[in-house]
Every structure is written in structure tokens, then in C-alpha cells.
Amino acid sequence: MQMEKKTALLIVEDDLELRRQLRWALEDDFNVFEASSAEEALSVLMSEFIDIVTLDISLGTSQDDRSGMELLRHIQETYPEVKVIMVTGHSERELAIEAIGCGAIDYYEKPIDLPEFRIVLQRAAYVQSLEKENRRLARLLAEQSQLERIIGNSPQMLEVFDVIKKVAPTDATVLITGESGTGKELVARALHSLSPRQQGPFVAINCGAIPDTLLESELFGHEKGAFTGAHARKLGKFEIANGGTIFLDEIAELSPSLQVKILRFLESRSFERVGGNETIRVNVRFIAATNRKLEENIHDGSFREDLYYRLSVIQIHLPPLRDRGDDIVLLANHFLRLYNQQFKKRIWGFSDSCVQIMKRYRWPGNVRELENRVKRAVILSSNKYLSPEDMGFGSAQGTPKYDGGLRAALDEVEKRMVEHALSLYDGNISKASAFLKVSRAHLYDLLKKHGLERQNFRKGKFCETN
Ligand SMILES: Nc1ncnc2c1ncn2[C@@H]1O[C@H](COP(=O)(O)OP(=O)(O)OP(=O)(O)O)[C@@H](O)[C@H]1O
Ligand SMILES: [Mg+2]
Structure with missing residues (x-):
């Protein structure tokens, strides 16, 4: 039989005698931690997974400590899943109500009647466990749909699925290209x-x-005062990812100094916050991705070879869409169903000529481009079967007009490339400029030159800000 894990309870109380009494009384039902000050409480919260905190509201009336209310606010912000019960004196009713307003689940007026107090705690533990279970189920559902979302039947993708299934259960570092x-x-x-x-x-x-x-x-966090504007300690993504997975996208963009720091992390699983000396260890699985050929970056000296070898213990290469054969049509139909549903449309499929073009097209933006084209077509078309024009394969794919000479034709191509990149990335300048292999500044110039507005390429709630 599996043992139920005891609820972790942190008692924050500056009265040593009372703290000891509570521990003795509650130890059988809870895994009890103690703190006599806000500082101590914070360090326990950092190192243990605490479920419930009982917090003396008049904590730290001694000058150099933070008040109970301030600690409550901090806990609510940093550990929103923790349930806080305020313990108050009998003249502190108003403060208690304010604490409830700040998110405390309950308050209890001193003197403490132990059997009654235990019931209050058990009720909080029950709410906490329900919420935990709720979050777990929500996450499971989300994950399930995540998995079902990877569509593919081509031999290349079946091989990718095979590697995913083998590698996922391990802690191995993975490089996705x-x-x-x-x-x-x-x-x-x-x-x-x-x-x-x-x-x-x-x-x-x-x-x-x-x-x-x-x-x-962002990655490693910083200490208060580490640089101008660092008003408080901030946890980095590595700490936030503790117990889970960190995914570093566009890894080729890392500066040389950050490459060294990441390498050190991969070797020791530890790091220091910016402006701090404390060595922090975390338990994190590391996944990186890049759309570059890192070998070339190694060759031109912009990416460390030793880091590359650390990262690429397991490499998963995703083939371009144009090489996935029938997956193109499979994916197109998948997105058609998805967006039919989302936009309450009833489009039946793709016309034969559209299918032929989709199979021959180069898909420079790969699955994202296919998804965006289908989505736009579903929104705009009133055909039963989507035509090449619906999918944006109309005249835009043909030869530019000849009458303005070479210069005009080149301008026309330039304009279409810019439009294409912007619609591919919903108006995101960073991504569109990376796609076009021009600087952001140059892209802004091109927008101006061709009278284009990037706002026009944003797509409602799917747009990203940059
Ligand atoms: N095999 C697939 N099945 C279903 N949807 C997919 C598939 N591959 C990609 N997509 C969809 O295409 C879009 C782009 O995918 P994703 O963001 O994972 O690409 P990426 O390789 O990380 O792109 P980038 O290099 O631009 O960051 C997403 O909306 C994703 O859901
Ligand atoms: Mg990506």
C-alpha cells in the first residue's frame, strides 16, 4: 500500500513556547517546519515544498523584521499554491480581514484551542490537496493534447517519434534541430x-x-542590487524550472560569455545568480533547439565546440515539411478540421489542384506556414473546397510584371518576400528579419519603402509582441 505523504506545515511564530506546543500537537498529522521570523520563513519556503503556512500576524514587531502582512503578500506572490492561515490577537480583527483580502485562506484568533486549530488546518489541507489534484489533471489533459498535436506518418517522422519515446523518460540533454x-x-x-x-x-x-x-x-536570476534597476532578488529560469525541463530556443544566438556559463551549468548542474556568490544547484532537464547548422557556427568561431558536444548527446532532427511527402496533406487536413471548428466553418477539403500545388511547394516556413495559410483560407474562403487562390497560391506565385523593367520586377519580388515573411510570423519583426536574413533596421526600412504596416499582419490573439 502506498503511504500518503503528510501535508507540509510551516509554523511562523516568534513565541518559542507556542511554536513548540504547536509542533508537539500537530506532528502526528503534519510534517512540521518552524520559523521564528519572516527571514527564516522565506528560507524554509525556498528549500522545502510547503503546503500550508500558519502565520502570526503580529510577527516581528521587533524593529528589523518584516511584518506578518508583508510576508503574507510575498508568499501570495511567490508561492501562490501555498495556503496561509493568519493567527491573530483578539484586537486584530481588522488586520485579519485585510489578510483574507490579500489571499489568506482563513484566520484564527489567539488563544489557540488545539483541537479546533487542528480542524482549521485539516480543512486548509483538504482545499490544498483538491487544488493540487485539479492542477495535476489540468496539466495531464494539456499534455495529452500536446502529444496528439504532433501529426505525421512519413517514415522520417515515425523515426522522430521513436526517438522521442526512447529519450523522453531519461534525463539526457537533447538538441533539436x-x-x-x-x-x-x-x-x-x-x-x-x-x-x-x-x-x-x-x-x-x-x-x-x-x-x-x-x-x-533571465536565465540565472539576480541578487538585489546586482545592477541598476535590480530592486529585488529575482529567480532565473533555471531555478523556476527546478524539478522540470528547461527549453532554450535559438541556442545559436547565445553570446560567447553565456555559452561558457551554460557549459558550466551542464557540467556541474549549478550556477550563481548575477551579483551573487551563492552556488545554486538545481535538478533540471536541458533541451536546446536551433534552426541553424551549428557546425557552421563552430567553423566560423561563433559557437563553442565543447558546448556543442555537451548539447548534442542526443540530436533530433526535424525534416523540412517539403521532404515529408504525404504528411503535407495530412497536416493540411488536420489544420482544416481545427480551424473549421474554431471559426465555425464547414469547408470540406482542398481542391485537386490545390493539393498538387501543396505537394510541390517548397514550404520555406514549414508547418507554421502551412498552418497560417490554412487558417487564413478557412477564415476568408466561402468555397466548399479550398482553391490555390484561397491558400495564397494565386497570382502571387506567378512571374512579376515585366513592364517596369528589371528594377521594378526586383522591387516587386522584394515586396512580396517582405509580405510573406511578415504574414508567416504574424508581424513579428525579429522573426521576420531572421527569416529574411536582414537586420531589423533594414526590415523597418523595407516596410517604409513598400508602404507596408506590420500591424496588418497581426492575427488577433495569435499575434506575438516583440
Ligand atoms: N507535426 C506537427 N503536427 C501538428 N502541428 C505542428 C507540427 N509541427 C509543427 N506544428 C505547429 O506549427 C507551429 C510551429 O511549430 P513550432 O513552434 O514547434 O516550430 P519551431 O520549429 O519551434 O519554429 P521556430 O524555429 O520558428 O521557433 C506550431 O503552431 C505547431 O503547433
Ligand atoms: Mg520555436
Whole structure:
């Protein structure tokens, strides 16, 4: 029979005598931790998985300590799943009500009647366990649908699925490669949800989207005062991902100094926050992705070879969509069903000529491009079967007009490429410029030159800000 794990209870109380009494009385039912000050409470919360906190509201009336209310706010923000019960004196009713307003689950007025107090705690534990179970089920459902979302039947994708199933249960570092839009993030999520870490967090971070100066503190966190603007200690993604998986996207964008830090992390599973000396160990599974050929970056000296070998213990390569044969039509139909449902449309399928074009097309934006084209077609078309024009394969694919000479024709091609990139990435400048292999500034110039507005390429709630 499996032993029920005891609820972890943290008693924050500056009266030593009372704390000891509570421990003796509650030890049989709870796994009891004690703290006599806000500082102590915070360090217990950092190192243990606490379920319930009983918090003396008049804690730390001694000058240099934080008050109970302040600690309550901090707990609510940092550990929202923790249930807090305020313990108050009899003249502190108003404060108690304020505490409930701040998210405390209950309050209890001193003097403490132990049998009654135990019941209050057990009720909180019950609510806590229900919420925990609820979160677990919600996560399971989400994961299930994550898995079902990877569509593919081509031999290349069946091989990918095979590797995923073998590697997911291990802690091995995985490098996912493939062109933009081939499903790298989808695979990273599948690796996580098929692993024993599935209950833990999945934390994704795009190294290309964050300026290098901020990235280090995003990843490793910083101490209060580490740099101008660092008003409080901040946990980095590595700490947030503890017990789960961290996914570093666009790993080729890492600066040399961050490459060294990541390498050190992979070797020791530890790091320091920016501006701190404390060595922090975390238990995190590491997955990285890139749409570059890292071998080339190693060759030109922009990516460390030793880091590459650490990362690529297991490599999963996602083939470009154009090489996946019948998967193209399979995916197109999948997205058609999805968006029919979402936009309450009843489009039956794709016309024969549309299928032929889809099979021959190069799909530079891969699955993401296919998804976006189908989505736009479903929204706009009133045909029973989607035509090449519905899918954006109309005249835009033909030869540009000849009458303006070569210059005009080149301009026309340039404009279409810019439009294509923007609609591929919903108006996201970083991604569109990376796709076009031009700088962001140049892309802005091109927008101006061709009278394009990037807002027009955003698609409602699916757009990303940058
Ligand atoms: N095999 C697939 N089945 C269903 N949907 C897919 C598949 N592959 C990709 N997608 C969808 O295509 C879109 C792009 O996928 P994803 O973000 O995982 O690509 P990526 O390789 O990480 O792209 P980028 O390099 O631009 O970050 C997502 O909406 C994803 O759900
Ligand atoms: Mg991605």
C-alpha cells in the first residue's frame, strides 16, 4: 500500500513556547517546519515544498523584521499554491480581514484551542490537496493534447517519434534541430510530457528574443542590487524550472560569455545568480533547439565546440515539411478540421489542384506556414473546397510584371518576400528579419519603402509582441 505523504506545515511564530506546543500537537498529522521570523520563513519556503503556512500576524514587531502582512503578500506572490492561515490577537480583527483580502485562506484568533486549530488546518489541507489534484489533471489533459498535436506518418517522422519515446523518460540533454516552423518546440514539450518530470514545470526561453545583457539574469536570476534597476532578488529560469525541463530556443544566438556559463551549468548542474556568490544547484532537464547548422557556427568561431558536444548527446532532427511527402496533406487536413471548428466553418477539403500545388511547394516556413495559410483560407474562403487562390497560391506565385523593367520586377519580388515573411510570423519583426536574413533596421526600412504596416499582419490573439 502506498503511504500518503503528510501535508507540509510551516509554523511562523516568534513565541518559542507556542511554536513548540504547536509542533508537539500537530506532528502526528503534519510534517512540521518552524520559523521564528519572516527571514527564516522565506528560507524554509525556498528549500522545502510547503503546503500550508500558519502565520502570526503580529510577527516581528521587533524593529528589523518584516511584518506578518508583508510576508503574507510575498508568499501570495511567490508561492501562490501555498495556503496561509493568519493567527491573530483578539484586537486584530481588522488586520485579519485585510489578510483574507490579500489571499489568506482563513484566520484564527489567539488563544489557540488545539483541537479546533487542528480542524482549521485539516480543512486548509483538504482545499490544498483538491487544488493540487485539479492542477495535476489540468496539466495531464494539456499534455495529452500536446502529444496528439504532433501529426505525421512519413517514415522520417515515425523515426522522430521513436526517438522521442526512447529519450523522453531519461534525463539526457537533447538538441533539436530543424528549419523554422518544423515543430521543434512541439517536440520539446512532448519530451517533457512523456518524462517522469511531467508534473514539474516546462520553462521555455527564446535566446534570440532577449538582449544579451538581460538574458543572463533571465536565465540565472539576480541578487538585489546586482545592477541598476535590480530592486529585488529575482529567480532565473533555471531555478523556476527546478524539478522540470528547461527549453532554450535559438541556442545559436547565445553570446560567447553565456555559452561558457551554460557549459558550466551542464557540467556541474549549478550556477550563481548575477551579483551573487551563492552556488545554486538545481535538478533540471536541458533541451536546446536551433534552426541553424551549428557546425557552421563552430567553423566560423561563433559557437563553442565543447558546448556543442555537451548539447548534442542526443540530436533530433526535424525534416523540412517539403521532404515529408504525404504528411503535407495530412497536416493540411488536420489544420482544416481545427480551424473549421474554431471559426465555425464547414469547408470540406482542398481542391485537386490545390493539393498538387501543396505537394510541390517548397514550404520555406514549414508547418507554421502551412498552418497560417490554412487558417487564413478557412477564415476568408466561402468555397466548399479550398482553391490555390484561397491558400495564397494565386497570382502571387506567378512571374512579376515585366513592364517596369528589371528594377521594378526586383522591387516587386522584394515586396512580396517582405509580405510573406511578415504574414508567416504574424508581424513579428525579429522573426521576420531572421527569416529574411536582414537586420531589423533594414526590415523597418523595407516596410517604409513598400508602404507596408506590420500591424496588418497581426492575427488577433495569435499575434506575438516583440
Ligand atoms: N507535426 C506537427 N503536427 C501538428 N502541428 C505542428 C507540427 N509541427 C509543427 N506544428 C505547429 O506549427 C507551429 C510551429 O511549430 P513550432 O513552434 O514547434 O516550430 P519551431 O520549429 O519551434 O519554429 P521556430 O524555429 O520558428 O521557433 C506550431 O503552431 C505547431 O503547433
Ligand atoms: Mg520555436
